[in-house]
Amino acid sequence: MIDIGVNLTHRSFNADRMQVIERARTAGVEGLILTGTSVRGSRESAEFASQMPGYLYSTVGVHPHDAARTPADTIETLRTLAASDHVVAIGECGLDFNRDFSPRDVQERWFADQLALAVDVGLPVFLHARDAHERFIAILADYLPDLPGAVIHCFTGSGDALDDCLDRGLHVGITGWICDERRGLGLQEIVGRIPPDRLMIETDAPFLTPRDLRPKPKKGRNEPSFLPHICRAISGFTGRDHDAVATDSTETTRRFFGI
Numbered sequence: 001m002i003d004i005g006v007n008l009t010h011r012s013f014n015a016d017r018m019q020v021i022e023r024a025r026t027a028g029v030e031g032l033i034l035t036g037t038s039v040r041g042s043r044e045s046a047e048f049a050s051q052m053p054g055y056l057y058s059t060v061g062v063h064p065h066d067a068a069r070t071p072a073d074t075i076e077t078l079r080t081l082a083a084s085d086h087v088v089a090i091g092e093c094g095l096d097f098n099r100d101f102s103p104r105d106v107q108e109r110w111f112a113d114q115l116a117l118a119v120d121v122g123l124p125v126f127l128h129a130r131d132a133h134e135r136f137i138a139i140l141a142d143y144l145p146d147l148p149g150a151v152i153h154c155f156t157g158s159g160d161a162l163d164d165c166l167d168r169g170l171h172v173g174i175t176g177w178i179c180d181e182r183r184g185l186g187l188q189e190i191v192g193r194i195p196p197d198r199l200m201i202e203t204d205a206p207f208l209t210p211r212d213l214r215p216k217p218k219k220g221r222n223e224p225s226f227l228p229h230i231c232r233a234i235s236g237f238t239g240r241d242h243d244a245v246a247t248d249s250t251e252t253t254r255r256f257f258g259i
Helices: 017-026 039-049 064-069 074-082 104-121 133-141 159-167 185-193 224-238 242-257
Strands: 002-006 031-034 056-060 087-096 125-130 150-152 171-174 199-201
Touching: 002 199, 002 224, 002 242, 017 224, 031 039, 039 056, 039 074, 056 074, 064 087, 064 104, 074 087, 074 104, 087 104, 087 133, 104 125, 104 133, 125 133, 133 159, 159 171, 159 185, 185 224, 199 224, 199 242, 224 242
Parallel strands: 002 031, 031 056, 056 087, 087 125, 125 150, 150 171, 171 199
Antiparallel strands: none
């Protein structure tokens, strides 16, 4: 298994970051892709990933929450970071009309600029969309023909939104949201629609700790060693063999990110 979304430079990992990696290895996680969500975070993730080539990789991008605080020279900074071999995607980028931490027009501008960058540098995009599906698709559609790939990270949308993403060729990342007996019911019902060659798995650690995890982790922190638990949940809700979900998602991830 490969965890396609880990916020490993988050401060909650400061005291035991290397131990978190070792626990992931012990649990059978074959690689981690560290998520870049700001200029500073992207640089930190890329620098840390460079220390463990072949196991750690990273994305570089600006999350919509951070769009309003993004310097004017950000795209060129991301372009420089993206030249490293261990940087495998542009993102996390997209739209978030749920929290609206950045004005929507600012989110849209930075989303489009990062899509254009991904086309220029020939990297796939690692995408975020929450309560913004129509605008998200409208902006993305102009770039899809020239992008090498696009994965919607932490998908939590409706069945119609999922079908729309699949019809447009997107890959789909599933997190521990599927383990939530309150918010995850809709996802549990539709996850089986995702073809095996479009499905990837992720923790989004330290966030989105699976609610049904036993025993519950200290301080409620999620970490990549819990990825097999998410894989088992997907297996249960799709009726597919656990080993098949693990193998297929790993092959899909390696092919998509070129790792």
